[in-house]
Amino acid sequence: MSSTTPLLDVSGLTKHFPIxxxxxxRRTVGHVQAVDGLDFQVNESESLGxxxxxxxxxxxxxRLITRLLEPTAGKISYQGKDITHASRKDLAPVRSxxxxxxxxxxxxxxxxxxxxxxxxxxxxxxxxxxxxxxxxRVRELLEIVGLNPEHYNRFPHEFSGGQRQRxxxxxxxxxxxxxxxxxxPVSALLQKVQQELGIAFLFIAHDLAVVRHFSQRVAVMYxxxxxxxxxxxxxxxxxxxxxxxxxxxxxxxxxxxxxPPRERIRLQGDVPSPINPPSGCRFRTRCWKATEKCATEAPxxxxxxxxxxxxxxxxxxPETAEVASAPRLAKDPEPAA
Amino acid sequence: MTPxxxxxxxxxxxxxxxxxxxxTSPANSGNESKSPGQLAWRRFKRDRTGVISACVVIxxxxxxxxxPLIANLYGKDPYTTYGLNxxxxxxxxxxxxxxxxxxxxxxxxxxxxxxxxxxxxxxLYGIRNSLLICTAITLLVVIVGVTIGVTAGYVGGKTDWFxxxxxxxxxxxxxxxxxxxxxxxxxxxFVSPEENTPVWLTVVCLIxxxxxxxxxxxxxxxxxxxxxxxxxxxxxxAKVTGASPVRIIFKELLPNLWTPILIQATLTLPxxxxxxxxxxxxxxxxxxxxxxxxxxxxxxxxxxxxxxxxLLFPGLSMVIFVLAFNLLGxxxxxxxDPKTKR
Numbered sequence: 001m002s003s004t005t006p007l008l009d010v011s012g013l014t015k016h017f018p019i020x021x022x023x024x025x026r027r028t029v030g031h032v033q034a035v036d037g038l039d040f041q042v043n044e045s046e047s048l049g050x051x052x053x054x055x056x057x058x059x060x061x062x063r064l065i066t067r068l069l070e071p072t073a074g075k076i077s078y079q080g081k082d083i084t085h086a087s088r089k090d091l092a093p094v095r096s097x098x099x100x101x102x103x104x105x106x107x108x109x110x111x112x113x114x115x116x117x118x119x120x121x122x123x124x125x126x127x128x129x130x131x132x133x134x135x136x137r138v139r140e141l142l143e144i145v146g147l148n149p150e151h152y153n154r155f156p157h158e159f160s161g162g163q164r165q166r167x168x169x170x171x172x173x174x175x176x177x178x179x180x181x182x183x184x185p186v187s188a189l190l191q192k193v194q195q196e197l198g199i200a201f202l203f204i205a206h207d208l209a210v211v212r213h214f215s216q217r218v219a220v221m222y223x224x225x226x227x228x229x230x231x232x233x234x235x236x237x238x239x240x241x242x243x244x245x246x247x248x249x250x251x252x253x254x255x256x257x258x259x260p261p262r263e264r265i266r267l268q269g270d271v272p273s274p275i276n277p278p279s280g281c282r283f284r285t286r287c288w289k290a291t292e293k294c295a296t297e298a299p300x301x302x303x304x305x306x307x308x309x310x311x312x313x314x315x316x317x318p319e320t321a322e323v324a325s326a327p328r329l330a331k332d333p334e335p336a337a
Numbered sequence: 338m339t340p341x342x343x344x345x346x347x348x349x350x351x352x353x354x355x356x357x358x359x360x361t362s363p364a365n366s367g368n369e370s371k372s373p374g375q376l377a378w379r380r381f382k383r384d385r386t387g388v389i390s391a392c393v394v395i396x397x398x399x400x401x402x403x404x405p406l407i408a409n410l411y412g413k414d415p416y417t418t419y420g421l422n423x424x425x426x427x428x429x430x431x432x433x434x435x436x437x438x439x440x441x442x443x444x445x446x447x448x449x450x451x452x453x454x455x456x457x458x459x460x461l462y463g464i465r466n467s468l469l470i471c472t473a474i475t476l477l478v479v480i481v482g483v484t485i486g487v488t489a490g491y492v493g494g495k496t497d498w499f500x501x502x503x504x505x506x507x508x509x510x511x512x513x514x515x516x517x518x519x520x521x522x523x524x525x526x527f528v529s530p531e532e533n534t535p536v537w538l539t540v541v542c543l544i545x546x547x548x549x550x551x552x553x554x555x556x557x558x559x560x561x562x563x564x565x566x567x568x569x570x571x572x573x574x575a576k577v578t579g580a581s582p583v584r585i586i587f588k589e590l591l592p593n594l595w596t597p598i599l600i601q602a603t604l605t606l607p608x609x610x611x612x613x614x615x616x617x618x619x620x621x622x623x624x625x626x627x628x629x630x631x632x633x634x635x636x637x638x639x640x641x642x643x644x645x646x647x648l649l650f651p652g653l654s655m656v657i658f659v660l661a662f663n664l665l666g667x668x669x670x671x672x673x674d675p676k677t678k679r
Contacts, residue, residue, distance in 0.1 A: 066577050088579070095579035108570035112373060112592035121588075122578035155372055168574075175578065 005080045006041035007179055007200050008065065008098075013038040013074035015060055019275065033274050034060040036224035037074065039301065042179065047194055047201040049215030049232075051208050051247070053271055057224040058204045059103065062181040065202065066100045067091060078179075096126050099172040101190075103183040105164035109156040115142070115167055116152040122174045141170040145189060169193065190214065209251045212236060217310075220244050223274055223282040226301060230311035240304055240311070240318040243283050281316065289317045380672040387668025393661035397464065397654075404458075404465040411445075413455040415462045415628045419444070420453010427453050438646035446650050450640050460650055462628035464658075470540060470623075471609040477548040478609075479602050482555030487594070489556065490563025491586055497560070507553035513615070516546055520621040536627050543622055547609060555601045562597055566590050596673040603666035607659040614655065630655055 016031035035057040042048045050058050063069045065076060067083065076084045078094050086094070099122075102108035109118055119138045123130070130137040139149035145166040156164055169189060172180055179200045182190060191214055194201055205211050211218055212232065219229040220243065228241040239245045246265040267286045272278055280298050284290035293316055301314040371379075381387055400407070408414055420427040426434060431451040433439025438447030438456070446456040489500040523542050528534050566572065567590075575589050610630070616622035617631025618638070625632055630651055637648035 063573075068573050068576055088581070092579050095577070098577075100574070100577045102570040102574060104570055108574050110571040110589055110592070114372070121575065121580075125575075125578050125580050125584065157373070158371075171574065171578075 007044045007046075007079060008042040008202070009075075009077040009080075010041070010065070011039050011075050011077075013061070013064060013076065014072045015057075015064055015069060016072045030275050033224050033277055035064065036277075038221075038224075038226055040219055040226060040229060042200050042202055044178070045194075045198040045200055046217065047203055047215045049203045049205060049211030049218040050221060051205055051211050051218060052221035054206060055271060055274070056221045057274070058206075058221055059183055061221075062100065062183050062202065062204050066098055066181055068100075092126075096122070096128075096175040097178045099175060099177040099180050101165075101168050101172050101180060101182040101185050105161050105168060106156075108168055109164055111156055114153050114155055115147075115159075118156070118167060119170050119174050122171060126175060128175065137174070138170075141173055144173065144193070145170045173197070188213075207251075208236075208247050220247065223271060223277050225282055225314065226312075227283060227315070228311075228313045229301070230313075231308070234308055234311045238307075238311075240307060240313040241283075241315045242287050242289060242317075242319060245319055281314070291317075377672045381668060384668045384672065386664055387672065390661040390665040390668060393657065394665055397658050397661075398468065400461065401465040401468040404461040407461055408458045411458065413444075413458050415454060415459040416626070418452045418454055420448050420451075422453075427451070432640075432643055438644050440646065447644075447646050449636070449647065450644050456633075456647065456650060459628050459633060460630075460654065463630045463633045463651065464654065466623065466628060467610060467613060467630040470544060471606055471613055474544050474547045474551065474609045474613075475602055475606045477544065478551040478605055479555060479598060481548060482552035482601075483559055483594070483598060485552065486556035486559030487563050487586060487590065490560040491567060491582065491590070493564075500556070500560075504553040504557050507550060508557075510550065512550040513612075515550070516616055517619055517621050520546065520616070534624075536623070539623060543613065543616065547612065551605065551609070555598075555605070558597055558601060559594060562594055563590060566593055596670075599673065600666060600670045603662065603669050607662035607666075610655070610659060610662075 013035060014033075014037055015035040016033050018028040019030045019032060020026045021029040038061060040048065050061060052058050060069065064071050067076075067086070071084055074084065075082060078098065081094070083091060083094055113121070116135065116138050119141055120134045122128075123134050123137070128134075135152070139152060142149045142151065147163060147166050147170070151159075156167065159167065165185065166189060169185075173193070177199060179202065181202045181204070183204045184206065185203070190201070190203075193199065194214070201215070203211060203215050208218070208220075215232055217229065217231050218235045219226050220235075220241065221227065222243050228235065228239065228244045230238075235244065236248065239248055246267050249265040269286055272282070272285055278285050278295070280296050281287070281290070281294040282298075284294040287294065297316070299314045299316045301312045303309065303311060304313045304315070304318045306318075306320065307313065413419070420433070420439075426439065426448060427450070428434045433448050433450065433453075435441055435447075438450075440447040444455055444457065446460060448454065449456055449459070485500060489497045520542060523546065524534055524538065527538055527542075572585060572589055575585050580589070613622060614629075614631030614634060617629050618635040620635070623629040623632055625636070633651040634648065634655070637644075637651060641648045
């Protein structure tokens, strides 16, 4: 990792949503621990993939970084500047540099605005007047994302889902951001954007296969915590956390040659409720190696023995490289199924 | 017919360039793009009931606006007591001599029993006054309702709770009884009982009271709409780019709220016409010498056994107007919101 200040520095980031209940006086009866103490950095022009199952808090993380949600605890620094609790006015200069691409291309475009208005909106809000006028810039952006500039006056309902997502990308690019948080984007277009424009990405996905083509580094989340973070090749070649291994084994194989098929690791049961997560290591209820220690002691996210620098794993009993190459763990509970 | 907003349940599509090219072939690109408003207008134009109702409603408004002009061409006014001034129009019993309430080439809708005023101009000015008052009330109700409803929905929290309880109380209130009981009280605050109440004061008082009790339902409706829209991702997208709450409300939310606002407005106005007429009939709204739909019906109801045509004209015209306006409201809703169509 570089010694200079990272573009985005997140430490101990936590978001607990209160659950209100009770009668007649409503009070907080519990918390959904959506995100619980995240630490990671994103460097300039780097793409960090954030991977996890549904409900593990990855979308919440994206919304915390773009400050759509107020963090419960922790710290978010952008270019060394603390923006954790910055007000709307203080945030204004940073706003234009951190943009977001939303998950749902149908809900994220205002149905009553034309494409031109949607993409020009961010420039209007931040009072940016590009040379040649905003309309010219919007047409350029439409071309960059592979849409016809003639569609300037069209409405979102006239486009397909994929095209709408491109409109969302164009809107995010309108402010020349330095960091884009992309929530489950489908488009391969982002890869081109990232390489050509040198924008840093926080790429949120539920599938390791998608992230592989796109991210230089990958963080794996489970129930609001990062369980493993590493450079891409490191993570895919030498996964140390059992959960990462389980996820990787679920990735479909592209080759149909004579190499023996990988052993599929099937995780038992569902993700536990984030309202009352398991003590100690949160993965222990579904882990085949869990011991007493896992229940009492939460494993820290550290560089475990045998890891390259920057490869951090939160596990008491990390997988070893030898085991990884010749898997003999986690017997499939129902091989016939 | 494609709905303006495709179902949100539609699946995420994987971008496929070849498929996209076929959708956006150069043949259908260009300027044939339709906004959701234009689509609604196209749907409305195809709805025959809606178009006819709209014509009827427009006819009434034109008549109301041009009442002085029409009265001028016709050569009479609603205040002169023609029957008393010209002998031979009213009989000894005070009723018009001619049949059907004295309808003839000179008095198209007949003359009023006893005082002998011209009923055609009286109805014209009655419609004019009623519609002016009710349009003012509707505008105020919509403005107040939208402002309060959107604020409650967007701000949320304690403000929302407080406004919600106020709305509950207002909706639970027997407003008609309240008008009957309190209009004299409110008027007495401004004028001593011995003096004559000026007409403008009655009008202002009426508009004020009906507005106070009218905004609650539209506010509640809009609050719900805003709550639903507020969580949509396009609002978050605007926030991410640094939009102020004012901009989000006016530029992002309001364009999506015109549909319920328009529908509510077209349903509020005919309702107000009947309420206002009802109050005038009961004697707490506009009073006699001022022409008004309700006043006229009230007068006619006293003599309907002897002179049914007096009641027929204001009664029938009001039924036609209210019916047409309600049908128009339905058509507007169908055009703007095709998914709610029965």
